[in-house]
Amino acid sequence: MKSLNAIVIGATGATGQAIVAQLLEDKAFNSVSVFVRRKPNIEHEKLIIHQIDFSRLEDFKDLIKGDILFSALGTTLKDAGNKENQYLVDFTYQYEFAKIASGNGVNQYSLVSSAGANENSFFFYPKIKGKLETSVKKLPFNIIQIFQPPILIRQPKLIRKGERIGIKIFSHLNKVGIFKSQKPLSVLVLAQKIVAEIKSTNKVKVKIYKPNDLL
Numbered sequence: 001m002k003s004l005n006a007i008v009i010g011a012t013g014a015t016g017q018a019i020v021a022q023l024l025e026d027k028a029f030n031s032v033s034v035f036v037r038r039k040p041n042i043e044h045e046k047l048i049i050h051q052i053d054f055s056r057l058e059d060f061k062d063l064i065k066g067d068i069l070f071s072a073l074g075t076t077l078k079d080a081g082n083k084e085n086q087y088l089v090d091f092t093y094q095y096e097f098a099k100i101a102s103g104n105g106v107n108q109y110s111l112v113s114s115a116g117a118n119e120n121s122f123f124f125y126p127k128i129k130g131k132l133e134t135s136v137k138k139l140p141f142n143i144i145q146i147f148q149p150p151i152l153i154r155q156p157k158l159i160r161k162g163e164r165i166g167i168k169i170f171s172h173l174n175k176v177g178i179f180k181s182q183k184p185l186s187v188l189v190l191a192q193k194i195v196a197e198i199k200s201t202n203k204v205k206v207k208i209y210k211p212n213d214l215l
Contacts, residue, residue, distance in 0.1 A: 003030035007064065007106065009097055010072030012040050015112050015152065018191035019070050020047075028199055033066060035097070054093040061100050068108040068198055069101045083124055091128045091135075098136050107142040110194055115148045115211050133208075143203050147194060150211040153186045183215050190214060 006023050010016035011034035023032045024044045033048040034040065040049070052060045073094050080086035098109060111133070119130035133146055193214055197207075 004028055004068060005031045005066035006033065006068050006070060007066040007101065008032060008034045008070045008072070009036075009094070010070075010074060010112070012036055012038060013072055013074065015187045015190060016070075016072035018187040019072055019194060022191045022195045023070075026195060031066075033063070035060070035064070054097070055088075057093070057096050057100060061104070064097065064100050064106070065104050066101075066106055068110065069098060069106050070110045070112075070194070071098060072112040073097075074112070077125075086124075087128055090125075091132050094132055095135050098139055098141075102139040102141050108198065109136065109139070109141040109144045110198055111136060111144070111146045112190075112194070113146050113148050115150050117148055137206055142205070144206045145194075145197055146206070146208045147190065147214065148208060148210055149185050149190050149214055151184045152190065153184050183211075185211070185214055 006029050008016060008020055008023070011020050016034075017040070020032060020034060020040075020042070023029045024046055029046065031046050031048055032044075033050060035050045035052050035054075037051070037054065039051055050060065050063055052063075057064075071094050073089060075086055075089040077083065077086050080089060094111075098111075102109070113133055114126060114129045116126045117129035117133055118126050119134050121127040121130060136146075137144060193209070197209070
């Protein structure tokens with residue numbers, strides 16, 4: 001397998017941090033270019049940091065080059081402040097970045113989506129996640145892998161109060177055999193699965209990984 005050059009967006013988030021850590025330690029990857037709004041507190045000989053304005057992606061077009069794009073960008077309605085801002089992060093920025101990458105010859109795309117993603121959903125969050133999935137499938141990547149994890153167990157310093165409660169509830173339900181497909185999943189395990197699947201030789205053009213595939 002040739003040495004690969006990875007591109008990561010969402011590198012400062014919980015899942016993104018775990019993916020970057022995996023890539024930096026993986027000998028299959030020659031370089032890891034992260035595109036961020038704020039610089040992460042990490043240094044590594046393989047790490048290339050591009051601090052950019054996602055609202056002006058065309059200005060950075062020539063930097064978006066590599067073999068594989070890992071997209072783990074996302075926010076919450078609370079952090080975004082309103083639905084318009086959340087839509088910008090969870091759909092517009094990710095889609096526009098993916099479109100530029102595919103146009104620049106990046107041939108593999110790995111998207112962290114969400115369980116229940118559905119563009120026809122009545123609910124806002126799964127609706128925009130579903131719309132993003134549908135839109136990126138039309139881009140000219142050779143390989144597209146979409147991961148739909150259940151509730152994620154983030155790093156201790158990043159986990160939110162609501163997530164702690166949700167994890168406890170689902171963990172208790174799982175013990176009695178309820179909602180087994182929604183068993184909470186560590187971001188570390190998810191990152192390991194994502195990187196392993198990227199290197200797999202048994203690939204199809206578009207593959208979606210449901211919660212059961214990740215647990």
